[in-house]
Amino acid sequence: MKQKILQLTLGVVTSIGGFLEVGSIATSAQAGASFAYQLIWPVVLGTIVLIFLVEMSGRLAAASKLTVSGAMRDRFGFDYFVVPLVTLSVVIYLVLAAEVGGAAFALQLVTGISYRWWAVPVALLVWLILWAGPFSAVERWVPLVGLVTVVFLVGALELNLDWGALAHGLIPTMPSHDGLHYWFLVVNILGATIAPYLMYFYSSGAVEGKWDESYIGINRVIATIGMSFGALLAVAVLVVCARVFEPAGMRMEGYDQIALMLTGALGSWGFYLFAASLFVGCLGACLEIALAVAYMTAQGLGWRWGQDEEPRKVPRFVLVYTVLLALAPWLIVLGVSPLQVTSMSMALTAATLPVAIIPFIVLMNDPVYVGKHTNGWIGNCVVLFTIVMACILAVVTIPLQLLGGG
Amino acid sequence: MRRGRHRGVGRGGMAAVLAALVAAGCSRSPREQARMELLSVRSWAASAQMVGERWMERAVPDRYAKRALASFVKKIESERSKASAADLPARAKAHIVAAFDSTARATDSLLRVVERGDRAAAAHITARLAARARDAHSMSERLRAK
Amino acid sequence: MPDAGIAVENLLSRKVRDPSGRSAGRIEEIRVTPSSDALLVYQYDLGPAALLERLAVRLRAIPPLRMLGVGSGHRGRCVSWEKMDLSDPRHPRITCMREELRPIGE
Amino acid sequence: MHLVRDLLDKQLIDVNWQKMGRVDGLLMEARPGTQPHIATICVGGTVLTRRLPGFVGRWSTAVLRRFGPRHGAPFRIPWSRVLSVDAMIRVDVDSDSSDAMASSRWVRDRIIDRIPGAS
Numbered sequence: 186m187k188q189k190i191l192q193l194t195l196g197v198v199t200s201i202g203g204f205l206e207v208g209s210i211a212t213s214a215q216a217g218a219s220f221a222y223q224l225i226w227p228v229v230l231g232t233i234v235l236i237f238l239v240e241m242s243g244r245l246a247a248a249s250k251l252t253v254s255g256a257m258r259d260r261f262g263f264d265y266f267v268v269p270l271v272t273l274s275v276v277i278y279l280v281l282a283a284e285v286g287g288a289a290f291a292l293q294l295v296t297g298i299s300y301r302w303w304a305v306p307v308a309l310l311v312w313l314i315l316w317a318g319p320f321s322a323v324e325r326w327v328p329l330v331g332l333v334t335v336v337f338l339v340g341a342l343e344l345n346l347d348w349g350a351l352a353h354g355l356i357p358t359m360p361s362h363d364g365l366h367y368w369f370l371v372v373n374i375l376g377a378t379i380a381p382y383l384m385y386f387y388s389s390g391a392v393e394g395k396w397d398e399s400y401i402g403i404n405r406v407i408a409t410i411g412m413s414f415g416a417l418l419a420v421a422v423l424v425v426c427a428r429v430f431e432p433a434g435m436r437m438e439g440y441d442q443i444a445l446m447l448t449g450a451l452g453s454w455g456f457y458l459f460a461a462s463l464f465v466g467c468l469g470a471c472l473e474i475a476l477a478v479a480y481m482t483a484q485g486l487g488w489r490w491g492q493d494e495e496p497r498k499v500p501r502f503v504l505v506y507t508v509l510l511a512l513a514p515w516l517i518v519l520g521v522s523p524l525q526v527t528s529m530s531m532a533l534t535a536a537t538l539p540v541a542i543i544p545f546i547v548l549m550n551d552p553v554y555v556g557k558h559t560n561g562w563i564g565n566c567v568v569l570f571t572i573v574m575a576c577i578l579a580v581v582t583i584p585l586q587l588l589g590g591g
Numbered sequence: 592m593r594r595g596r597h598r599g600v601g602r603g604g605m606a607a608v609l610a611a612l613v614a615a616g617c618s619r620s621p622r623e624q625a626r627m628e629l630l631s632v633r634s635w636a637a638s639a640q641m642v643g644e645r646w647m648e649r650a651v652p653d654r655y656a657k658r659a660l661a662s663f664v665k666k667i668e669s670e671r672s673k674a675s676a677a678d679l680p681a682r683a684k685a686h687i688v689a690a691f692d693s694t695a696r697a698t699d700s701l702l703r704v705v706e707r708g709d710r711a712a713a714a715h716i717t718a719r720l721a722a723r724a725r726d727a728h729s730m731s732e733r734l735r736a737k
Numbered sequence: 738m739p740d741a742g743i744a745v746e747n748l749l750s751r752k753v754r755d756p757s758g759r760s761a762g763r764i765e766e767i768r769v770t771p772s773s774d775a776l777l778v779y780q781y782d783l784g785p786a787a788l789l790e791r792l793a794v795r796l797r798a799i800p801p802l803r804m805l806g807v808g809s810g811h812r813g814r815c816v817s818w819e820k821m822d823l824s825d826p827r828h829p830r831i832t833c834m835r836e837e838l839r840p841i842g843e
Numbered sequence: 844m845h846l847v848r849d850l851l852d853k854q855l856i857d858v859n860w861q862k863m864g865r866v867d868g869l870l871m872e873a874r875p876g877t878q879p880h881i882a883t884i885c886v887g888g889t890v891l892t893r894r895l896p897g898f899v900g901r902w903s904t905a906v907l908r909r910f911g912p913r914h915g916a917p918f919r920i921p922w923s924r925v926l927s928v929d930a931m932i933r934v935d936v937d938s939d940s941s942d943a944m945a946s947s948r949w950v951r952d953r954i955i956d957r958i959p960g961a962s
Contacts, residue, residue: 742870742871742872742883743871743879744868744869744870744871744890744893745846745851745868745869745870745871745881746851746867746868746869746890746894747893748871749847765847766845766846766847766848767846767847768844768845768846769844769845769846769880769881770844771844772880773923774882774921774922774923775880775881775882775922776844776846776880776881776882776922777878777879777880778871778878778879778880778881779878818878818879819878822875823871823873823879824875826873
């Protein structure tokens with residue numbers, strides 16, 4: 186039982202560390218600065234959907250000992266599987282570029298040297314951690330350090346909050362002004378929150394951790410607590426920006442503005458803790474993303490895989506994340522603004538959600554794979570709602586991205 | 592594709608509603624466009640002012656303040672050229688371009704003061720920036736009210 | 738690739754026509770019985786589309802979707818091996834009329 | 844037994860329980876007049892790329908043929924070597940010495956071993 190408790194705390198900590206990354210920080214900051222508390226509802230909506238999807242990934246792994254992409258190739262064949270494999274690899278590559286940009290910008294805040302110089306070292310650092318560190322190390326120390334992102338919660342509590350307006354933000358309301366930018370941010374927040382790579386990473390970790398059916402209860406707790414706490418941090422970022430930037434009419438156009446959010450309440454501590462949280466949050470996300478694409482490819486094509494294995498034993502798995510990390514920094518080095526890469530990657534994530542989520546409704550109701558742990562009535566309705574919402578997002582995202590602008 | 596057809600109908604309807612909403616959002620009248628430009632002036636002036644204030648309180652390092660102010664100046668100038676090219680009511684365009692210029696000048700002088708490390712002089716410039724932000728805000732409110 | 742060898746994965750979702758040229762559906766599944774050193778094919782299942790069927794076959798089991806009438810289309814048909822002519826693997830044909838085929842007893 | 848549901852695209856594991864790719868393809872012998880039978884499992888990149896529709900399929904098959912470690916020749920496993928068929932298909936093959944893992948060995952020797960610390 187003690188081993189299970191360890192797995193439980195580890196799981197919760199992993200999801201906290203993995204939740205707050207450049208996407209949630211940037212989109213929450215933009216939302217708070219432009220629309221105060223009005224955009225809390227997409228964060229909550231996205232988190233509820235994420236909790237269900239992550240819980241299902243864990244349950245699939247525990248019940249069938251198969252990961253998400255392994256089961257997808259198994260169940261739908263290569264002809265269907267190649268679609269999510271290609272589209273998600275491209276979209277997730279852009280998210281990785283945004284994360285590298287975020288971590289690089291954090292280093293610029295602290296050192297003054299331009300983020301463009303930091304992009305390659307960041308990608309190299311991520312590669313070194315994956316190459317040398319076994320999975321348990323990655324899964325253990327990254328999220329522990331990720332807890333520094335709790336500083337946003339401290340920042341939020343420092344400012345006496347208007348709880349009434351905060352609760353009102355939970356209810357979806359139509360924008361009073363600048364409707365286009367409002368919906369653009371809704372799409373980006375949903376894209377940032379419902380991150381498909383978390384499903385591939387989480388289910389692979391569960392299979393690598395040799396979860397069995399006795400873990401299904403723990404899995405539900407990990408998914409719920411971990412993701413909700415992560416969402417709390419995203420809401421904290423939104424609330425702080427609503428209190429600090431919205432009254433002054435400051436709209437977030439770049440991370441140098443976002444970096445000011447905690448300096449009022451916590452002075453220079455606020456500045457350096459923001460830089461640390463951005464760096465650690467993005468680093469954790471980079472590790473998870475690079476592994477997620479490697480898992481997805483290796484499991485789908487039947488190669489040997491496993492982060493705990495020596496690189497020589499799983500050569501093609503290692504090659505995937507090596508090539509991915511070799512390609513990741515160049516968008517940032519070319520000087521594309523990290524915030525723009527973030528917005529683009531979040532919008533594309535939202536637009537490609539149907540491809541990642543539709544297989545879930547079939548897999549999670551197939552007794553061949555999940556045995557008696559098939560989806561309940563609620564689970565199916567949530568996934569169905571997500572698919573319909575995802576299809577709407579897919580249709581609306583591209584025009585919004587062009588018209589709504591960063 | 593039987594399943595696709597079933598879902599397509601639902602998706603088509605919803606998409607039409609949202610597409611209409613998106614279209615409504617993007618047909619900005621010149622007056623609305625002018626108001627957006629003024630809000631942008633206010634945002635940049637307030638951002639430069641906040642960097643100045645945090646720098647005076649030593650809450651942010653010099654390196655960060657210099658780099659941030661330099662990038663603000665560049666962005667303000669690019670927004671200024673966009674505004675002068677946009678089709679705005681003549682009188683409002685003059686105001687807006689002038690507001691952009693004075694904000695750019697104030698931000699640039701704040702940058703030089705930070706480079707010199709002269710925190711006393713910074714106080715005057717942040718006050719000027721605060722005034723720019725207030726003017727832009729009041730002008731945009733007047734445009735909205737009319 | 739030996740001359741008579743056909744790639745099963747490329748045979749899937751091929752449209753099967755009966756002698757009058759009408760489509761009897763697409764090959765979705767091939768049923769086999771293991772023998773000493775090979776699998777003997779005894780039946781082909783035809784249905785709307787291989788990919789769709791693999792997606793939809795279980796959807797009927799999901800309460801909300803069954804309610805919405807998903808996956809309740811016409812049942813597939815099955816063809817015993819001797820009635821299937823695979824001389825041209827790209828255009829499989831059956832030797833009897835499509836009405837004579839039995840529906841699939843799931 | 845159903846070919847598509849129980850065999851196609853399933854994970855292959857070798858005699859010492861190591862992964863060695865998936866059932867990318869199945870070869871059917873169909874001479875007129877005789878009952879068709881499946882005698883061979885095919886594994887390999889070109890088997891997969893040939894399943895892709897149209898131009899993408901043709902192009903990727905050509906690329907694998909020119910640059911692939913074994914010029915895209917698929918690895919064939921006779922049905923007689925299949926030991927068990929359930930969630931995974933176990934075959935009586937020692938993958939490390941067989942051609943099935945040729946591309947894996949190629950990546951290991953050409954790339955991974957060249958990086959220090961491959962242990």
